[in-house]
Amino acid sequence: MKDDLALTNDLLELRKAFNKSFSVAPQIETEEMDQAVVFTLSKESYAINTNFTRVIIKIPHITKIPCAPSVIVGIINLNGVIVSVSDIRSILGVSANEITSESRIIVTKNLHYTTGILVDSIKSVVFVKQKDIQPPISTISAVKAELIQGEFYLKDKLVTLLNMERLSKSNEMKVE
């Protein structure tokens, strides 16, 4: 009889867990989570919403485009398609860095054009609650603030979330 009770309790527990698994899923959706790729430029941490990232690749052969502005580092062959590589550090006022074995290219998507953003290293891919994204601090200059969607903390480290739509439309990124 005692054993029967234990079994019933176990079954109840299982049922609870089962029900919980249903109720948890919608909770995540209503929490308004954003997924973002966190990377570094010099020593600073930045992030791009994964809605705008197609793939992250190691640095392949980059062909220079003569006479192109310095933001456009060159072009690469991404599976038979030519993709430009952009170095956004000068736009964000971050000092330039050499390409190392840690360097990566984040290829964008869902923007007016496809380009590869050159970064010094990839840290992680994280989920961020929208309420945790704060507006950028006021010390940032107006031009830069335009390009920043907000900031959030990742293990006590401040990460700047870029506004990719604005950044991709900024004049420095384009040659027209």
Place this chain on the structure above:
Amino acid sequence: MASTKKDPYRYFKIEANELLDQLNNGMLQLEENPADTPLLDEMFRLAHTLKGSARLVKLTNLGDIAHYIEDILGEAKAGEIQLTSEIIDRFIVGLDAVAAVLKHVNDGTDPHIDVSASLEQMKREASAPAPASEVAPPVAEPDVAGQAATVTPVKIVEKVKSREVSSIHDAPAEDNETVRISIGKLNNMLALSGELVINKIKLQEKSNQLASVSALLEQNGKYTESWLQFSGLPEFEDLKARHSDLKEVFKDIEQSIQTQQKIREEINYFASQYEQDVKLTHSISMDLQEEAFRARLLPANSILMDFKRFVRDIAKELNKEIKLNIIGGEIEVDKHILDEIKAPLMHLVRNAAGHGLEPVDERVANNKNREGSLTLTLMLQGSGLIITCEDDGAGIDLEKIRAAAIKKNMLTSQEAFEISDAELLYFILEPGFSTSEIITNLSGRGVGLDVVATAIAGLRGQVSIKTESGRFTRFIIELPRSLANLPCLLIESGHEKLLLPLSCVVETFRIEKKEIEIKGNREVIRISGRATPLVRLNQILKLPDQALDSKKIPVVGVSSRGEFIAFAVNGLIGVREVVVKNIGNHIKRVANVGATTILGDGNPVVILDPVQLIQNSKEASLNRITDGDEDEGNMDEVLPILVIDDSLTTRMMEKSILESAGYEVDLAVCAEEAMEKVKEKKYELMVVDVEMPGMTGFEFIKKFNDNPEFPETPSIIVSSLASAEMKRKGIDAGAKGYIVKGEFDQNLLLETIESLI
């Protein structure tokens, strides 16, 4: 309009629907950002093109609306009015009316509907404009429903070149047996077939690797075999008798030789099979590319048919007599090029009829035929297409251009008198440049010729103009026949590989630094007696300097618009057929860069734009090649190589191998001649044949080495005599290397030479 045979609006409707989409889209953008000048320019052109095309197919109702839109946009462009949303609303009314007309065109019903109400509404200085939805012509709505009901569900409507989500303006399905496919899809197929060709090249390289593996095995086999020679020696028999293991070892060696032989056979068999497969893949991928390419070809007549009527209408309107001749209309051209070239050609023809050809009385007074002649000629030249549009009219008045250029502040009066006639001529291709004083129905709004120039440049083509006062004006358009494959010259400059479209490359050659003359502050070289400017390519492209070989500077002669400039480069690598690729729509105009491609090694390469290159070369002030001689003098200089062989084939083959590796080569047909040469000149190395008339190669090497007056120069024997005895003889004579012709291979020769230098 129930014509079953030919739809008079066949091409118009494709174009007009597209223009309408672009206009609609652009209007909405303009509403957001009325100060977007490039967009405004673009819209102005679109409206202008729509007007022209509409009048061409005699849709005056549509033409009038487009004309009005163009007018307003023109005023906005000139800054006379502000584009308020109220004005945009009026445009939308107009565009809706255009859509209504096009709907009839698409459905094959009579499109000559009355649009005066819409036109009225647009023109009314509306104080309280009605919302666009209310003023849309009533024909649109019910018809849509009707159409939806009649379209059978199985028909798939593929809208050509559609960039937008389909709207009600889409052309309905046509009764035809063919499948219409979007250019985008076809382009993807072309791009993929291009990739296939690239991959084929990689496969080919693998087969070369296989061959070298097999060669290595063979070499290894020989080493192993040489061990066996010992086994036959009498002193070895003793050894073998004393050490029984040794016998086993030699057995193993024999076994190993057999196995190696088997492996080689296997590899060779595999290689030959592989080779065949690669060849098959090659021909299939080439066929596929060819087929995909041909799928885009249409006879040029498909766009030129309308031109005759178009010219007749213009002639009537202007009271001129004009005969249009079309030559080469049967030539098949890439569909995309045809689409893009139609509007520019129309502008050229309109321009020739309106401005070029004189009125009848003027022609008669000048003893010319009453009837002006206008000739459109299409020619295929190499892989390119050349279209000329020539009229026998009064020619272009250079003074008018000069005056207009000054008036429009494009030139100061000082500049205007210094500029050459040829350069002045090209001002008519600048945006906003029109010399016509009166605005006519035809042209003269400052739109037109710049459309031509822009469209041609977009197709990686060139426009050049020739004119003679009182006799003729000729526009020459040079285009690639296909946008898919572009033959290019691969060069190296400033540590980068670059491509130049072959169509602009006139010649390539090498010069010595001392051939360079200084004229003013520019460097020139003489090409068939003519002084030609010489420019370092890397400087124009702002690429780092790469030391030039002062003895043999590779030079590419590039010509565009009748101008010729010689570019000094670091290397001429060869001709490549490339699949042209765009970088992305955020990089539209980088100076000097036309497009890009991916080479066989998978790396992207930039294709240069010759027109800009020449333009920028003229303006730039540059460091001279002859500067800094001392620096380059310190470089390790490699002396030429002397090739001595009585066989012409061998001589030329060795010469080309050595030259392509960057060596300078001198030739001698016999040892006697070589003797004369070595007395005059120092050589880095000599490549010598054995059997020659007169002195043999061995004798020559010995004689050379024995003579203390000659500097120490290594020699390599390349001979068909393969015996070991011969090799020993060669070594005895003092040769440093012995290569047998039968196993002759480019890399072997070059490696041997490199090890000796």
